[in-house]
Amino acid sequence: MPDTPFSLYIHIPFCRKKCSYCDFNTYAGLDGSFGPYTAALCRELAAPGAFRRRPPVSTIFIGGGTPTVLPIKQLADILAACRAAFDVLPQAEITSEANPGAVDEACLRDLLSFGVNRFSFGAQSFNEAELTMLGRIHAAADIGKTVAAARRAGAQNLNLDLIYGLPRQTLRAWRHTLLQAVALQPDHLSLYSLTLERGTALRAQVARGELPPPDTDLAADMYELAAEVLQVNGYAQYEISNWCKPGRACRHNLTYWRNLPYLGFGPGAHSFAEKTRWWNVRPVPTYINRLAALEARAHPRPAMAGSETIDIALEMGETMMLGLRLTAEGVSTADFETRFNRPVTDVFGPQIKKLKALGLLTEDSRRLKLTPAARLVGNLVFAEFLPGDM
Numbered sequence: 001m002p003d004t005p006f007s008l009y010i011h012i013p014f015c016r017k018k019c020s021y022c023d024f025n026t027y028a029g030l031d032g033s034f035g036p037y038t039a040a041l042c043r044e045l046a047a048p049g050a051f052r053r054r055p056p057v058s059t060i061f062i063g064g065g066t067p068t069v070l071p072i073k074q075l076a077d078i079l080a081a082c083r084a085a086f087d088v089l090p091q092a093e094i095t096s097e098a099n100p101g102a103v104d105e106a107c108l109r110d111l112l113s114f115g116v117n118r119f120s121f122g123a124q125s126f127n128e129a130e131l132t133m134l135g136r137i138h139a140a141a142d143i144g145k146t147v148a149a150a151r152r153a154g155a156q157n158l159n160l161d162l163i164y165g166l167p168r169q170t171l172r173a174w175r176h177t178l179l180q181a182v183a184l185q186p187d188h189l190s191l192y193s194l195t196l197e198r199g200t201a202l203r204a205q206v207a208r209g210e211l212p213p214p215d216t217d218l219a220a221d222m223y224e225l226a227a228e229v230l231q232v233n234g235y236a237q238y239e240i241s242n243w244c245k246p247g248r249a250c251r252h253n254l255t256y257w258r259n260l261p262y263l264g265f266g267p268g269a270h271s272f273a274e275k276t277r278w279w280n281v282r283p284v285p286t287y288i289n290r291l292a293a294l295e296a297r298a299h300p301r302p303a304m305a306g307s308e309t310i311d312i313a314l315e316m317g318e319t320m321m322l323g324l325r326l327t328a329e330g331v332s333t334a335d336f337e338t339r340f341n342r343p344v345t346d347v348f349g350p351q352i353k354k355l356k357a358l359g360l361l362t363e364d365s366r367r368l369k370l371t372p373a374a375r376l377v378g379n380l381v382f383a384e385f386l387p388g389d390m
């Protein structure tokens with residue numbers, strides 16, 4: 001087993017209330033499952049994982065869901081299980097998601113004392129009507145209060161998530177949200193364009209004509225407005241949807257975009273290591289039952305539902321697709337050649353030539369990057385690197 005540090009993703013599939021746009025594997029009203037779930041998660045973390053030697057861990061991301069709905073003792077147990085199973089490096093980035101208005105200073109302070117050193121808050125909007133439409137449980141004023149509580153608790157690395165492209169959202173309202181977010185001086189901002197996911201309440205409302213569908217042209221204008229506002233306010237864009245202050249890129253997500261190994265724990269979590277991608281069973285009760293079965297505990301991947309081998313063509317394509325999301329660093333042609341023992345132009349020469357001619361790709365200091373114009377049509381660029389197109 002190489003000593004490449006891994007990232008760990010820990011899924012907490014519980015929320016106080018399901019938001020209207022959310023299709024994540026997370027549920028409200030399962031409080032009775034918290035204890036059995038935490039026990040199951042700790043058992044999965046302790047499973048052998050098919051490693052001869054466990055890799056060191058450079059980042060942990062506790063997401064969901066809303067991790068802080070769990071009692072603090074259970075969050076402590078989960079982090080202790082991570083440390084018992086893996087060599088978590090002293091400088092590891094450890095993030096916990098949390099929601100404004102649903103977490104207090106004492107909880108944030110406890111999490112910091114367990115080694116969490118980054119919080120990601122689901123702010124989403126500073127407009128009350130938008131928060132209501134999204135089914136969020138917090139008010140706009142809660143965002144600032146939660147950020148202040150985190151700072152009082154000692155947190156020094158904060159992210160806010162925001163959503164744009166909402167039904168009835170205006171550019172003016174979006175500018176207000178951006179300026180309110182920036183005024184709180186988070187270290188990092190993740191901006192997501194709304195998609196109406198199948199099975200969500202928001203999609204049903206749009207289908208019934210109760211809300212207008214999102215305006216994609218307006219959403220593109222909102223993206224461009226965000227890029228301007230954030231740049232003026234000292235945030236550098238480093239990924240299609242992510243901006244940060246200097247040195248504050250999310251190291252955990254860089255693992256995904258650099259196509260490096262990670263292990264996911266919890267229902268529906270995905271992992272990628274040793275040329276294989278695998279994923280866990282998705283229903284929470286199934287996950288708990290799997291981990292409760294004695295024979296499963298000795299299984300290297302006791303919650304696995306399926307897996308696929310990542311052949312070299314797919315790994316090369318995914319390295320391009322993911323790496324090009326990194327707007328500032330792009331894909332290093334030297335790193336590509338070191339990793340795959342082939343120059344990138346040998347593998348993707350025609351695609352690179354075509355995308356450069358279309359003004360969608362540029363090369364700078366041996367790095368291939370999306371042009372600013374390509375950031376809104378990234379999926380068209382990424383599709384060029386899928387193995388079927390090689």
Ligand code: SF4
Pocket residue numbers: 014015017018019022023024026064065066099122
């Ligand atoms: S808080 Fe986040 S994970 Fe939970 S339902 Fe809302 S959007 Fe989904």
